[in-house]
Amino acid sequence: MAATSIDIIIPSYRLEAQYLLPLLQLQRPAATIIHYYVIADNPAVVVAPAIQQLVNNDDIKLLINEHNLGAAVSRNKGIDSGQADWILFLDDDIIVPPNLLETYAAAIQQYPDATGFIGLVNLPPAQDAFTRAIQVSGSMDIFSIAQRKPAYAWGATANFLISRNAISDIRFSHAYPKAGGGEDVDFFLKVRAHNQYKDYQSLPAAAVLHPWWNQGRVNYKRPFRYGIGNSYLAALNPAYTYYDWLNTPETLLLTMVAIIIAGLLQPTALPLFACLLAGIVVIECIATTVQAIKRRAPLQPAVYVYLLLLRLSYETGVLWGNLARGRIKGFGERFNDNCRMNKLKFYRTSSYRITKWVLYLLLTWWLFTKFR
Incomplete structure (x- = not known):
């Protein structure tokens, strides 16, 4: 079995140990070289000792931005810092099964010519009327697209594996608002177009859990920000x-x-x-x-x-x-x-x-x- 390599890119502002430690300690599949790039987008962040102990600047690197640059620039920094065959984008606040990397490594072995794999992002059961409204609204349907479609044009960067060869010199656009919204869709569409509009394969077995934002408290900043990003998507695509x-x-x-x-x-x-x-x-x-x-x-x-x-x-x-x-x-x-x-x-x-x-x-x- 030929060895493969995966760069795991995790942009983070908070660097919360409860989420990051399980990500950094995922089971590593055989014949697979794993490198982590945690990009701290907060120059004033205080790194928890448990995280600092794992950072060795070899297979786990912590890059701290001098200024708050946003998720797009941070992901680009991670892409350019590594050189693995595959790049796995993960959010910094997801809950992961220990065998997540093994699931992705098996998919790579089975489909080595794939452009990328869309992982499944589950949300917890609705805990009140507000979280139920989020579910019903369809605004987060992209999280479950891997469960509903065998392939799709884009996915959530919360859990997405993509071929470095497929992305070539394409990077996340800096034109979008720094706070985020739309730049991930733009990136995946450009990579897809660069690869003869070949859709990304769904991989529902690579499933993670994304907790409710702000513990599910009522907040309208996120949909407002997504709306701003959508206005850029329409203008730039x-x-x-x-x-x-x-x-x-x-x-x-x-x-x-x-x-x-x-x-x-x-x-x-x-x-x-x-x-x-x-x-x-x-x-x-x-x-x-x-x-x-x-x-x-x-x-x-x-x-x-x-x-x-x-x-x-x-x-x-x-x-x-x-x-x-x-x-x-x-x-x-x-x-x-x-x-x-x-x-x-x-x-x-x-x-x-x-x-x-x-x-x-x-x-x-x-x-x-x-x-x-």
Whole structure:
């Protein structure tokens, strides 16, 4: 059996020993050379003694960034520091089975010409209405893609093995926000295109557990950040973009601009626009409820509320990401998450969109009859 080599790249800000130690002590498969590159993206970090004892600058290296550079730059630093045949990206806060590397090594032996392998990232069972809403929203469906598809165009860097030969000189783009969001999708798509658009193989046996962020506490910064990253994905990957109906934040913004103009030019029209503004919010609530029922969400009001707020946080991130860069053409512009190239630049219908726009037509008709 020919020996193979794997570089394990783990960017980390916290360097929490409870998560990192099991990663650094994974069982090492026979005939496989393993090197770790832990990139501390926090110059003020205090390294736990238990971690420091394992760092030997031979097969376990700790690289501390002089400044907070972000996950993309940190991963690039790890890529350039090693030279193994394969590169395994892992998050710094996952819970791993002891035989994870053995599972990946077996896959390499069976499919040596693969571009890469998508590992499975499981989330814990929902612990409350908020975490249930995250599950139902579909925002983290990429974590379980290895369980649902035999191959796919991208995966989560929380658990992903890729061939160094396949990536060539491609690196994570620095164009994306430093806090993260979108740069991983961009990277995997570029590598895929470099390899004749060959999808990555799913490897559900390589499964890890990702705890709920912030112990599952309610937080909307993550979906907002993902929304910003998605606005960059659409702008930087035009082959995968399309135009859709305006989302709720876009519609609300344009309505508020119209209200301001109406207030200056035709104050008598203000009641009409006030009703329109209220109607938009009600319509979004109804459409989100229809979508949740379709996804078989439990009929709990709190889940629907969180679903609505998660969607609005994400869509507001998309809007902000475009406005902050002066991209007016970003209104209605979307990135196709399934990474299919769009021959038609306007998106297909769905129950969510149909519900929204039927209700918009009814609202417009009601306003017309009420205020004419």
